[in-house]
Amino acid sequence: MSHRPWEESADFSIGLSPIDEARWLEGCEADPAARKDPLHAEHADLVWGEMQPSRPGQREAAALLGVSSFGDLPPLYAAARTVADDLVLVEKTDGLWRVSAISLSAPTFFTAREVLGKSLAEIHGPVTGFNDRFLARLVRIFDGLRPGLILQRRNWSVVNSDQPFTPFSAPVRARIGEIAPGDVGQALFTRVERQTVRRLPDTGGVLFTIRVWLTPFQALTESPERLAAFARAWRSAAPGFAAYKGFHLYAELVEAFLRAHGESHSVNGA
Numbered sequence: 001m002s003h004r005p006w007e008e009s010a011d012f013s014i015g016l017s018p019i020d021e022a023r024w025l026e027g028c029e030a031d032p033a034a035r036k037d038p039l040h041a042e043h044a045d046l047v048w049g050e051m052q053p054s055r056p057g058q059r060e061a062a063a064l065l066g067v068s069s070f071g072d073l074p075p076l077y078a079a080a081r082t083v084a085d086d087l088v089l090v091e092k093t094d095g096l097w098r099v100s101a102i103s104l105s106a107p108t109f110f111t112a113r114e115v116l117g118k119s120l121a122e123i124h125g126p127v128t129g130f131n132d133r134f135l136a137r138l139v140r141i142f143d144g145l146r147p148g149l150i151l152q153r154r155n156w157s158v159v160n161s162d163q164p165f166t167p168f169s170a171p172v173r174a175r176i177g178e179i180a181p182g183d184v185g186q187a188l189f190t191r192v193e194r195q196t197v198r199r200l201p202d203t204g205g206v207l208f209t210i211r212v213w214l215t216p217f218q219a220l221t222e223s224p225e226r227l228a229a230f231a232r233a234w235r236s237a238a239p240g241f242a243a244y245k246g247f248h249l250y251a252e253l254v255e256a257f258l259r260a261h262g263e264s265h266s267v268n269g270a
């Protein structure tokens with residue numbers, strides 16, 4: 001499984017493609033509840049939220065994941081405890097697709113309370129150019145998603161944290177200055193989100209899943225081709241994309257790392 005989406009794109013994109021049901025969620029975490037439960041207990045409004053009428057959709061989402069008894073827990077959270085992924089229920093009310101329930105234990109600089117009840121347009125407002133370039137297409141995809149079809153996409157960024165739970169950017173970015181150029185291989189990470197969408201046929205909503213993969217920069221040096229592909233993406237990233245992701249904050253460190261590993265700078269990446 002490739003978690004190197006920069007090899008495909010260094011700009012914002014929808015990038016959704018169909019996958020088989022057998023490849024829906026990627027697994028590989030022994031006990032997701034051990035990570036999620038303490039966050040749920042300590043930071044409930046950052047990692048969890050539900051609108052009252054969302055329970056039928058939550059139950060249908062949980063059933064898709066094979067979870068049918070919930071104890072005292074909201075069904076979507078009961079289901080989220082069994083998988084590594086975060087789970088977002090998106091339902092159409094008053095003509096707009098909105099987040100109606102969310103379990104968000106690995107946020108990349110956002111919180112459950114910020115997005116609960118918000119429409120796709122409101123959520124993506126901060127993303128440079130999103131509503132002009134992508135919103136209409138995204139709404140068409142949510143409207144037309146056939147039951148049984150599962151779509152996936154990946155996005156990527158660079159962060160100086162190995163923690164999946166990063167609701168706020170400021171405390172992470174405040175520590176960039178502490179990183180010595182020689183330590184970049186261990187101190188910077190590619191942060192990849194693998195996301196999927198699929199229809200809930202009975203209640204009509206969409207289940208959106210988010211799985212975060214964090215990999216230290218050192219892994220980029222596993223082959224010259226891999227490093228070259230990253231260097232190309234980093235140096236050719238679309239300006240709006242790079243600015244939105246704060247790449248300028250990491251520019252000196254990343255360049256130092258690339259040069260130290262033989263990727264000298266050239267404008268065309270050759």
Ligand code: HEM
Pocket residue numbers: 012013014015016088090099110115123124126127138153155156197208
């Ligand atoms: C398949 C449907 C979706 C697509 C194609 C999509 C696409 C995107 C894109 C292109 C970005 C810019 C960042 C990047 O690409 O790295 C973004 C950011 C984001 N998306 Fe989505 N998105 C989708 C659904 C959702 C849903 C359902 C949520 C609800 C939680 C969501 C929450 C966000 C947030 C919070 C951001 C960051 C916004 C900010 O900076 O404040 N997205 N999305």
